[in-house]
Amino acid sequence: MINNKVLAIILGGGQGSRLYPLTKDRSKPAVPIAGKYRLVDIPISNCINCDIKRMYVLTQFNSASLNRHIKNTYHFSFFSTAFVDVLAAEQTPQNKTWFQGTADAVRQSMHHFLRHEFDYFLILSGDQLYQMDYDKMIDAHEKSGAEISIATIPVTAKEATEFGILKSDDKHTITSFIEKPAAELLPEWTSEVSEDMKHQGRNYLASMGIYVFNRDLLTKLMENPDTNDFGKEIIPNAIDKHKTLSYQYEGYWTDIGNIDSFFEANIGLTDDIPKFDLYDKKKRIYTRARxxxxxxxxxxxxxxxxxxxxxxxxxxxxxxxxxxxxxxxxxxxxxxxxxxxxxxxxxxxxxxxxxxxxxxxxxxxxxxxxxxxxxxxxxxxxxxxxxxxxxxxxxxxxxxxxxxxxxxxxxxxxxxxxxxxx
Missing domain, CATH: 2.160.10.10 (Hexapeptide repeat proteins)
Structure with a gap:
């Protein structure tokens, strides 16, 4: 089966300077993890496990190895509409520049997306390690009548200063947003979380950079050429005008943003019971068959x-x-x-x-x-x-x-x- 309601867009990120020298000759999504996979295999596998099998990967830096990996890995039936396509930044008469940010990457590629029939955009990052059931997020989005849904993860006060923090009401509707708040502002930014999260001191909701947009809304938002980034511009500007849902996720998630987090995520796989489970049959991670x-x-x-x-x-x-x-x-x-x-x-x-x-x-x-x-x-x-x-x-x-x-x-x-x- 294919979930025809959803089109997934995986953002390859920028130059990946914080992961240098691993990104010297390859894009961030192509960086090898766990000895046999690539970072891009994580969001693609999460999609496949949810029967979301129409995916675009957007990149512009060192995309040759990423192209090879995807071409050699993700083959679907000739009789299926499933695909994983890489879209590198391309100059056209309308767009003469490279991607200026996450939203600009989607804007410049929008003409490719709109050729397909679907109801929702699923926007994902190509440099995170987690296993998530996107179907549950889509269901929550539909049932709430939201126009935008943001996956959020409860974090501690120490971690909160490094993330975009969202505040939600008792119906999980997001009411406000602040980017990397100062520690003295945090008492005003607590949200309702589960008892387990409270016991761990994780009272703040951080954006995971995973979004669901209604097709018509995102198409309209992309008409404004002055907004280049989802986290810094699109989301903060939309919260007051469009119903935005916080979808809380409490599993393992880490942003592979720098050498230290990359190293810890990989070494963490050697734990007796690793937080990222490569052995879960229902949440398989796919990669090139060698x-x-x-x-x-x-x-x-x-x-x-x-x-x-x-x-x-x-x-x-x-x-x-x-x-x-x-x-x-x-x-x-x-x-x-x-x-x-x-x-x-x-x-x-x-x-x-x-x-x-x-x-x-x-x-x-x-x-x-x-x-x-x-x-x-x-x-x-x-x-x-x-x-x-x-x-x-x-x-x-x-x-x-x-x-x-x-x-x-x-x-x-x-x-x-x-x-x-x-």
Whole structure:
């Protein structure tokens, strides 16, 4: 089945500078997560699980790898109207600029959307980690007679200063909005939340950047060329004029906005009972189907770690780490609290001999890696020591970046033998 009432728009975001260097050569939605997925797989999978199978992904920065991933992953029947299409910013006689914000991206692409029959726009972000039943949000939107619905999540006073905060009445109708309020203003911005949320001190409703708009209303709102952003302009301006519903969500949700949150979200998958459940059959996360062999381990002690398929591992120890597809880790190496994204290919013996390769893709022998993100296709020589942590100052070189104590080895970088960061 296909939910023909809804057209989903997934916003790819801007340049992704806060996720640099992971976004140096790829758009934010194309950043690998959990060892085998891409960020864009999250909203797309949530849609598919709700039978919403008409989706556009809007992007303008480094969209080639995102295009490849979607083209190679999401195939529907020839006899179906289902699709996932990437729309990159395009210049037309009417629009001579790139996307100026989230709303402007939708405005510039509106002529593509209106070719389809549907009642509601579902606007989603391409850089969040969560599992949500959009059908329940659509049902609540319809039953309330709202013109706009905003998914909200209860947050604490400490978190509230980092979000757009909404205030709702006892019928969940949003009455006011404030962007990143100062701490002294917070007592005026509490909303009605469940008893469980109250016990956790989560009394403030933060916008999740997930919206439902009636088709006619959003089409009309997009006629104003001076409004470029949903969170900063469209939503605040619409609350007083159009009935806007707060749809409260109390599950796991995190905004992958920077290196620290990206790292914590991935390492969190190694918990005994992770907050983001990759094993829920009803909330499956879909991605490209790869015909990879099973992972092979030899003499390795593994504790609280996630290892993707196709790896060849001879490490001494892997602890609280996520190891991505086709990863190779050499003898006597130790990997702790690290996200290793893996590789795009295996190196053959012929290639190694032909190119006289001294340092192979992956982690060499007798290495110690802790508190790091190793991007794809990196070559780490023997006896390398990386000891990330708060004791390290933020810095950047051609090979790596240190941010908030996390060492990020750049995509395709080569670290020579005995190289040290500590």
């Amino acid at each position: 015909m990879l062999p099973t992972t092979k381990l030899s003499g390795t002690v593994v504790d609280k770690s996630v290892i993707a398929e196709g790896c060849i591992i001879s490490a001494a120890k892997i602890e609280k780490s996520v190891i991505g597809i086709r990863s190779r880790i050499g003898d006597e190496s130790t990997v702790i609290n690290t996200y290793m994204m893996g590789s795009d290919k295996y190196e053959t013996l012929e290639e190694i001999h032909r190119d006289k390769t001294e340092i192979l893709i992956g982690i060499g022998q007798r290495c110690f890696i802790k508190n790091a993100i190793i991007d794809k296709n990196c070559r780490i020589g023997d006896d390398v020591k990386i000891n990330g942590g708060k004791h390290l100052e933020d810095t950047e070189t051609d090979m790596y970046l240190i941010k908030d104590g996390i060492v990020v080895i750049k995509k395709g970088a080569t670290l020579p033998k005995k190289f040290t960061i500590q």
